[in-house]
Amino acid sequence: xxxxxxxxxxxxxxxxxxxxxxxxxxxxxxxxxxxxxxxxxxxxxxxxxxxxxxxxxxxxxxxxxxxxxxxxxxxxxxxxxxxxxxxxxxxxxxxxxxxxxxxxxxxxxxxxxxxxxxxxxxxxxxxxxx
Amino acid sequence: xxxxxxxxxxxxxxxxxxxxxxxxxxxxxxxxxxxxxxxxxxxxxxxxxxxxxxxxxxxxxxxxxxxxxxxxxxxxxxxxxxxxxxxxxxxxxxxxxxxxxxxxxxxxxxxxxxxxxxxxxxxxxxxxxx
DNA sequence: CCTTGACCTTGACATCATGGGAAGCCCCAC
DNA sequence: GTGGGGCTTCCCATGATGTCAAGGTCAAGG
Numbered sequence: 001x002x003x004x005x006x007x008x009x010x011x012x013x014x015x016x017x018x019x020x021x022x023x024x025x026x027x028x029x030x031x032x033x034x035x036x037x038x039x040x041x042x043x044x045x046x047x048x049x050x051x052x053x054x055x056x057x058x059x060x061x062x063x064x065x066x067x068x069x070x071x072x073x074x075x076x077x078x079x080x081x082x083x084x085x086x087x088x089x090x091x092x093x094x095x096x097x098x099x100x101x102x103x104x105x106x107x108x109x110x111x112x113x114x115x116x117x118x119x120x121x122x123x124x125x126x127x128x129x130x
Numbered sequence: 131x132x133x134x135x136x137x138x139x140x141x142x143x144x145x146x147x148x149x150x151x152x153x154x155x156x157x158x159x160x161x162x163x164x165x166x167x168x169x170x171x172x173x174x175x176x177x178x179x180x181x182x183x184x185x186x187x188x189x190x191x192x193x194x195x196x197x198x199x200x201x202x203x204x205x206x207x208x209x210x211x212x213x214x215x216x217x218x219x220x221x222x223x224x225x226x227x228x229x230x231x232x233x234x235x236x237x238x239x240x241x242x243x244x245x246x247x248x249x250x251x252x253x254x255x256x257x258x259x260x
Numbered sequence: 261c262c263t264t265g266a267c268c269t270t271g272a273c274a275t276c277a278t279g280g281g282a283a284g285c286c287c288c289a290c
Numbered sequence: 291g292t293g294g295g296g297c298t299t300c301c302c303a304t305g306a307t308g309t310c311a312a313g314g315t316c317a318a319g320g
Contacts, residue, residue, distance in 0.1 A: 002267075002268070003267090003268075003269095004266095004267065004268080013307080013308085014267095014268090015307075015308070015309090016306080016307070016308095018269090018270090019306080019307080032315095034268080034269090034314075034315055034316085035268080035269060035270095035314085035315090036267090036268055036269080036315080036316095037268085037269095045257070045258070048257075048258055049256050049257050049258070052255070052256045052258065053256050054306090055231075056231050056234060056235055056256075057228065057231040059305075059306090060305075060306070061305090066253070066256065069253060070253045070256070070257060073248060074248065075248055075250075076245065076246045076247065076248065077242050077243050077244055077245060077246075077247055077248060077249055077250035078243075078244045078245055078246065080242065080250045080252050080253055081239055081242045081243075081244035081250070081252065082244075084235055084238065084239045084242070084252050085239055087235060088232045088235050088236055088239065091228045091229070091231050091232040091235070092228075092229070092232050094228050095225040095226075095228040095229045095232065096225075098187065098221045098222075098224050098225040098228070099221070099222070099225045101185075101186050101187040101221050102218045102221040102222050102225065104186060105186055105214055105217060105218050105221070106218055108214065109211055109214045109215055109218065112207050112210065112211045112214070113207050113208075113211075114207055114208045114211035114212075115206065115207060115208055116206045116207075116208065117206065117207055118203060118204065118205055118206065118207060119207055120205075120207035120210045120211070122210050122211065122214050123196070123199060123200045123210055125182070126179050126182045126183055126186075126196065126200070127175065127178075127179050127200060128175070128178055128179070128182070132296075132297075133296090133297075134295095134296065134297080143278080143279080144296095144297090145278070145279065145280090146277080146278070146279095148298090148299090149277080149278080162286095164285075164286055164287085164297080164298085165285085165286090165297080165298060165299095166286080166287095166296085166297055166298080167297085167298090184277090189276075189277090190276075190277070191276095
C-alpha cells in the first residue's frame with residue numbers, strides 16, 4: 001500500500017506520515033525500487049493509534065512515550081494511567097486558563113455600552129486607565 | 131529610556147519589543163547616534179496595552195486591530211464590544227474542546243486498574259481495539 | 261509507443277509567539 | 291583605559307501542520 005492509501009486508511013495526511021518518520025516517531029518503512037514507501041496493516045494500525053492520541057491532545061513527544069508503552073508487553077497499567085492523569089491535569093489547567101481569560105473579557109464587555117459612542121471600558125482596561 | 135528599561139516597565143521582553151517593531155505592530159522609535167532605540171512614556175503605555183491584550187489571549191494580529199481601535203477616537207464602542215465577544219467565543223470554544231478531551235481520557239482512565247497488570251483500556255482504545 | 265493524470269519523492273518556506281546565542285559596538289564607573 | 295553590562299543585527303529553534311515547486315513513476319487509453 002502506498003503512502004496515500006495508508007494516509008486515507010489512518011486518517012492522517014501523507015505529509016504528516018513522512019514527518020513522523022523523519023522525526024523518528026515511527027520507523028522507516030520498506031520502499032519499492034522507485035523509492036515509494038510501502039505500508040502494511042501493522043503500520044496503518046500504528047498510524048491510527050497516533051491519530052487517536054493526537055485527537056486527545058497528546059503532543060508528538062508524548063505520543064512517542066505512549067507508543068513505547070503500547071509496544072511494551074510488560075508495562076504496568078499503573079504507568080499508563082499515571083501518564084493519562086498527568087495529561088488530563090494539563091488539559092484541565094489549559095482549559096481553566098482560557099476560561100479565566102474569557103471571564104475577564106466578558107466582565108469588561110458587560111460594562112461596555114456597545115453603541116455608537118466611543119467610550120469603552122474594554123480598551124480602557126487594556127490601556128491601564130482603569 | 132533604553133529598550134531594556136522600557137521592557138521592564140511594560141512587562142514585555144526587549145526581544146519581543148524589537149519583534150513587534152519588525153512586524154509593524156508598533157512604529158519604529160527614534161534612535162540615539164549609536165543606534166540605540168529611545169522610548170518615552172507613550173511607547174511604554176502602548177507596550178503595556180499589548181501585554182495586557184496578550185494576557186487575554188489575543189493574537190498579535192488581533193492586537194493590531196485593537197490598537198487601531200484604541201487610537202481611533204471615532205470608533206463606536208459597539209465595534210470594540212463585537213470584537214471582544216468574538217474573542218470570548220473563540221476562547222470558550224477552545225476551552226470546551228480541551229475539556230472534551232479531558233473528559234474522554236478521564237473516562238478511559240476510570241476503567242484502568244492502574245496496578246501492576248499490563249491490561250489497560252486507555253491503550254486499547256487508542257489502538258482501536260475497543 | 262506516447263500522452264495524460266494521478267501519485268510519489270525531496271526540499272524549502274510559512275505559520276505563531278517566543279527564546280537563545282553569537283559577534284560586535286557602546287556607555288559608564290572605577 | 292579597562293571591565294562589565296547593555297545595545298545592535300542576524301540566524302536558529304520550537305510544534306504541528308500546510309503549501310508550493312520540480313521532478314520521477316505508474317497505469318490506462320489512444
